[in-house]
Amino acid sequence: MLKKIVLTGARGxxxxxxxxxxxxxxxALVSTDIVDAPxxxxxxxxxVRADLAKMDEVAPLMDGAEMVVHFGAIPDEGPFETLLGPNYVGAYNVWEAAYRAGARRIVYASSIHALGLGETAAGLDTDxxxxxxxxxxxxxxxAEDMGRMYWEKRGLEAVCLRILSCTPEPQNVRALGTWLSYRDMVQLVERSLLTAVVGFTVAYGVSANTRAPVSNDRVRFLGYRPQDNAEDWAEAITAKERTPRADDMGYTRLGGPFAKVPLGESGVEAIRRMAAED
Structure with a gap:
């Protein structure tokens, strides 16, 4: 059993x-978020209620931590100035505070949006x-690059999980490839914590979807074996959703609607508009 885990973004x-x-x-589990306790x-x-952008609030959380599961951030596109504190400075504070405290590993909620302009049909792997x-x-x-640097310069391990579409059920045609079930998400985080040695590792947060646009073959050593497949919803979803245009970046790029929105504008709102159109 692990000694202490710190979870950021615990109320998300x-x-x-x-x-x-x-x-x-x-x-011991220390959960933290910017809102009140559950x-x-x-x-x-x-x-512990804490602002990730403030090192004096982050550092005490890490005292005695063995593992950090960093899921705290604004989970949407917005102006750079809005994201700077929670997403950029917050990630630095977590890594630096974990390093100072002697933590062994950070498991980080990265995102497919780190390569969201990549082509859906390219069959990308974790490299x-x-x-x-x-x-x-x-x-x-x-944060991914910082994680690699802290591993190579300071020996702090990291597993960066490029999560695609994590929802209770797949919501649309795109999600037939990108869906990550809650059950599989939990398993992926558990394997990222319990695998003996990871160094610096990138893995995709995706279920065992028949139409998955990315591959985790290079990181099978994690022992992640997803159980769910969005194909179970395919007939119902395709029956009610229009066929996308061949040049629609919401489908042809891995980032989906985030690949289409102007910089600084909400991708979550774009997803809602797509659902309304269907």
């Missing part, structure tokens, strides 16, 4: 799903280079 959708599983892996803390879980689609995607590139 994915953090909420992770908390019970992480509590079972560790003697009502369902585990017996070995402590919640694919960065092609960010937004300032949000650029923040993920920054």
């Amino acid at each position: 959708a994915l953090g909420t799903e992770l908390r019970p599983a992480l509590a079972k892996l560790t003697e 009502d369902d803390l585990a017996p070995n879980e402590t919640f 694919a280079g960065h092609r960010p689609d937004t300032f949000y995607g650029l923040s993920k590139c920054f």
Whole structure:
């Protein structure tokens, strides 16, 4: 059993799903977010309200931490100035504070938007280079590169999870390839924590979808074996959704709607508009 795990972004959708599983892996779980504590803390879980952009609030969280699961950030595109504190400075603070505290590893919620302008049909693996689609995607590139640097210069391990579309069920035709179920997301984080040695590793957060546009073959050593497949929803989704145009970047690029929006404008709102059009 791990000694202590710190979870950032604990009140977000994915953090909420992770908390019970992480509590079972560790003697002490410290959950943190910028909002108030949830009502369902585990017996070995402590919640601390903290702003990731403030080092004096982040550093105390890391005292005695063995592993850090960093899921805290603004999960959408926005003006660079809006993302700078939570997504850029926050990532630096987490890495630096974890290093100072002697933590062994950071498991980071990166995103497919780090290479969101890559072609969906390219069949990319985990060695694919960065092609960010937004300032949000650029923040993920920054943190991935920082994670590699901290591993190579300071020996702090990192697993960067390029999450595609993590929702309870696949929502649209694009998600037939990009979906990551909550169950598989939890398994991927668990394997990222429990694998003996990872160095610096990039893995895709995607379920065992028949139409998956990316491959985790290079990182099978993690032991991640997804259980769910979006194809189970394919008939219902394709029956109600229009056939996309061949030049629609919302489908031809890995970032989906984020690849289409002007810099600084919400990608989440673009997804909602796509759903409304269908």
